[in-house]
Amino acid sequence: MSRIPEAMVLHARHxxxxxxxxxxxxxxxxxxxxxAVTMILGYRSQVDLRLQERTREAxxxxxxxxxxxxxxxxLFFAQLVxxxxxxRIVRDANTADNEQFSRLNRELFARLDHEYAxxxxxxxxxxxxxxxxxxxxxxxxxxxxxxxxxxxxxxxVRITNETQRPTxxxxxxxxxxxxxxxxxxxxADEHVGTVEISMSYQAIISRMQVSRAAAFDFIxxxxxxxxxxxxxxxxxxxxxxxxxxxLRESAFAQPxxxxxxxxxxxxxxxxxxxxxxxxxxxxxxxxxxVPFRIDGVDIAVSAIPIRNxxxxxVAFILGYTRFDEARNLRWLFSxxxxxxxxxxxxxxxxxxxxxxxxxxxxxxxxxxKYTMQEKDRFFSIxxxxxxxxxxxxxxxxxxxxxxxxxxxxxxxxxxxxxEVIAEGAANSSQLLSDLLDWSRSQRGDMHYAPExxxxxxxxxxxxxxxxxxxxxxxxxxxxxxxxxxxxxxDYMLRTVVRNLLSNAIKFTPDGGRIHxxxxxxxxxxxxxxxxxxxxxxxxxxxxxxxxTVKSSTKGTRAEAGTGLxxxxxxxxxxxxxxxxxxxxxxxxxTQIHVLFPNGPT
Numbered sequence: 001m002s003r004i005p006e007a008m009v010l011h012a013r014h015x016x017x018x019x020x021x022x023x024x025x026x027x028x029x030x031x032x033x034x035x036a037v038t039m040i041l042g043y044r045s046q047v048d049l050r051l052q053e054r055t056r057e058a059x060x061x062x063x064x065x066x067x068x069x070x071x072x073x074x075l076f077f078a079q080l081v082x083x084x085x086x087x088r089i090v091r092d093a094n095t096a097d098n099e100q101f102s103r104l105n106r107e108l109f110a111r112l113d114h115e116y117a118x119x120x121x122x123x124x125x126x127x128x129x130x131x132x133x134x135x136x137x138x139x140x141x142x143x144x145x146x147x148x149x150x151x152x153x154x155x156x157v158r159i160t161n162e163t164q165r166p167t168x169x170x171x172x173x174x175x176x177x178x179x180x181x182x183x184x185x186x187x188a189d190e191h192v193g194t195v196e197i198s199m200s201y202q203a204i205i206s207r208m209q210v211s212r213a214a215a216f217d218f219i220x221x222x223x224x225x226x227x228x229x230x231x232x233x234x235x236x237x238x239x240x241x242x243x244x245x246x247l248r249e250s251a252f253a254q255p256x257x258x259x260x261x262x263x264x265x266x267x268x269x270x271x272x273x274x275x276x277x278x279x280x281x282x283x284x285x286x287x288x289x290v291p292f293r294i295d296g297v298d299i300a301v302s303a304i305p306i307r308n309x310x311x312x313x314v315a316f317i318l319g320y321t322r323f324d325e326a327r328n329l330r331w332l333f334s335x336x337x338x339x340x341x342x343x344x345x346x347x348x349x350x351x352x353x354x355x356x357x358x359x360x361x362x363x364x365x366x367x368x369k370y371t372m373q374e375k376d377r378f379f380s381i382x383x384x385x386x387x388x389x390x391x392x393x394x395x396x397x398x399x400x401x402x403x404x405x406x407x408x409x410x411x412x413x414x415x416x417x418x419e420v421i422a423e424g425a426a427n428s429s430q431l432l433s434d435l436l437d438w439s440r441s442q443r444g445d446m447h448y449a450p451e452x453x454x455x456x457x458x459x460x461x462x463x464x465x466x467x468x469x470x471x472x473x474x475x476x477x478x479x480x481x482x483x484x485x486x487x488x489x490d491y492m493l494r495t496v497v498r499n500l501l502s503n504a505i506k507f508t509p510d511g512g513r514i515h516x517x518x519x520x521x522x523x524x525x526x527x528x529x530x531x532x533x534x535x536x537x538x539x540x541x542x543x544x545x546x547x548t549v550k551s552s553t554k555g556t557r558a559e560a561g562t563g564l565x566x567x568x569x570x571x572x573x574x575x576x577x578x579x580x581x582x583x584x585x586x587x588x589x590t591q592i593h594v595l596f597p598n599g600p601t
Contacts, residue, residue, distance in 0.1 A: 024355070028348040032341055039337035043329055050325045051289040051300060057212070058302040058319040059287060065207045066179060070168060072122055073181035073197040076115070077166075080185075080195065086111065087187035094131045094192060098147075101137075105146055108138050116140040123203030125178060128196040129185075130157050137193065142175055145230070150174075153228050155309050156182045160194045169309040172224045175233045176200060176249065177315060202252050205317070215255035215265075217318040219246040224314045241269035243279050246316070257320050263294045268301070268320065278303070285313030291323055298323040448489050448575055450599060455484040455527065459516050462498045469505050470514070473556070477501075479516040486518075486525050487599025492572040499565040500529040500592055507590070508533035509556045524578065524597040536584040544582065545570050569594075 080086060089108045096104055108129065116127045127140040134151040150157050153174060156167045164184040171180050178198040185193050201218035208216055219240045225247050229237070240246040257265045271292055281288040282303055289302040300323040305313035456479065463477045470477050486493060497516070504514045512532040519526050534556065536544070544566050573580045577597050584590035 024348060024351050028344060031344045035337055035340045035344065039333045043333040046329050046333075047291065047326055050323075050329075051291065054289040054300045054302050054319075054321060054323075055287050055304070058214075058289075058304050058317065061208045061212055061319075062204070062304055062317055064211075065204055069179070069199060069204070069207075070181060072119075072124065073183075076119065076197060077181075077183045077195065080115075081183075084187065087185050087192055090129055090131070090137065090185050090195075091187045091190065091192040093137050094133070101147065105138050105143070109140065109143050112140070119197065123199060123206070124197055125176060125200040125203070126173075126180075126196060126198040128198070129193065130154075130161070130196070131193045132161050132191055134158050134161060139175075145174075148174070156180050157194055157196065159309065160184055161191075164191050167309065170306050170315065171308050172220065172228050172314055173198075174228055174230050176236065177220050177224075179204065200249075201315075201317070202249075208317075208319075212319075213260055213321065215257045215260045215320040217248060217255045217320075218252070218315065219248045219318065220315040221245065222247050242318075243282055245283060255318075255320055257299075261297060261299050261320060261322055263297050263299060265320075267294045268292060268299065282316060291326055293326075298326040448492070450487055450489050450576065452485045452487055452599065453490060453493060455481045455486050455518055455525070458490075458494060459497055462494065462501055465498065466501050466505060469502070473505065473508065473510045473512070475505055475508055475511070476513045478513070481516060481518045481527075484518045484520065484525060486527070486596045488576055488596050489572075492575065493596075496569045496572050496594060497527070497529075499569050500594075503565060504529055504531035504533060504590070507531070507556060521595075524595055527594045527596065528591055529594075530589065530591045532589045535586045535588050535590055536582070537586055541582050541584060545580075 086108065089104050089111070093101055093104045112127070119127055125141060127138075129137040130150060131137050134149060134154070134157050136146050136148050136150055139145050154171065156169055156171050160167045160182040161184070164186075166184070167180075167182045169180060171177065176198075178200050180196050180198040182194050182196045184191060185195055205216040205218060208214070219242070220237075222239075222245050225234070225237050236249055237247040238250040240248050254265045257263055257268060271294060275290050275292070278288070278290040278301060281290070285305045287304055289300045292299050292301060300321050302319040302321070304317040304319070306315040306317060307313050459479050459481055463479070467477070501514065501516075508514060508531045514529070514531045517528050517530070519528075570580055573594055573596075578595045580595075581593045582590065583593070
């Protein structure tokens, strides 16, 4: 055999180190960057999901309180409509002159002053009567203010007078805003006006706090307050710390975040204006939750838009809760990122060690035959060092996945991560096994020892290995091989059957069926693996054994593959002198027929 010229060896000595170190180093640095970016994006995605949960929880708490509050106003109204003196007074107010109107106002106030006190004790702020032409008749919370036309300012009053049906809604007011229950009043079958019972949002907030470890606040759009509230009542409002476009009722105490969160409200208020997202969502009336980190404490500020009867978002309920999940997620993604970085570093170091060892061997090698021997030795090292650990990793990942499924306290994202790790490790182990089998067959390094084998027992063994994969997709495995024997190499036959079954599971949808059958012909034994999968086109059938064509596709659950397993099957079948044929059409499943020739008689 001719020897490699010295000049080529010297050239290789200078070229290989540069490629063998700087190339992998750049790839390693790129991998670290990809890991960091992936962890950051994953963390943000999980945080966003949990913030969406906070928003939904706050919205549900608000709707639950509103739906249960109607009972008290409805009970009061049921008692009120039976008092004909009250309805008579309201009727007379519709046609009274100014003097009579004032007298009737005082008469009704005196008659229901006690009932108003009872309502106020239940946190209902306003008891307000109106004439049928929408004029304010008696404001029990401001008895000196009456007679003003509410047609434009109070749609709930106007709608109730027009439809003579109760109206429940949030509404801005001339003095306060609140959730209002407006009922029509009738005297002797004549519609005479309406009565409103409303609750302040401080009372609503106090009820929301009963079921949630949270602090709440209520803010109203500035232009709504300035357009509707009496000039003398504007002192009841102050600017919100979140945005100058919103006001809060100054009579309300600041949210007690110190007791609930361990962080004083002033600290949160000082940091809030720096959150462009929160201010933007408030201005656009979007339900949202925004994270803050104050004095080492993670909190979430949830904003629930409150819409009036016209559907306009004119106010917000603000909820403050601890957001400890953010800290837990930071730890989790930091741990995962660090683990992946360490694994990448170990892989890089291992690659450098293998690369340098191979480089030293290349420098000592002067002829082509010795170089080929070193290449074979490299494959042997890979087989010995990686096949066992990769198989162990796949088994451990599967055990971890199975264990986590039954532990309730484990976060859902941890189960999903374990599932991804288990699937990736199993795919990598299978790919490594296929790669090594194929490389050994290419080098002629496979030990071929055919014998008479029981096909039924061998297929049953492969069913046992793949039962979990099939069960995860509810796929039925069955066979009809009876007592058939095949003259074949045990390892090669098992590999062929296992790869064909694994491929069938990958491309068979949930609830499908895979059947293995055999028949003896004059040429030998034909083993058929039939599935009810997605099938193949003619172009796919023609290229599945050609490694120069990238024909591998994703399975029905996006299972990855390389197509190398089928090539290994073809190599092993040809080693027996047999053939492998494929029958398939898109949507009709696939049948793969493998012929193993008869053995010596």
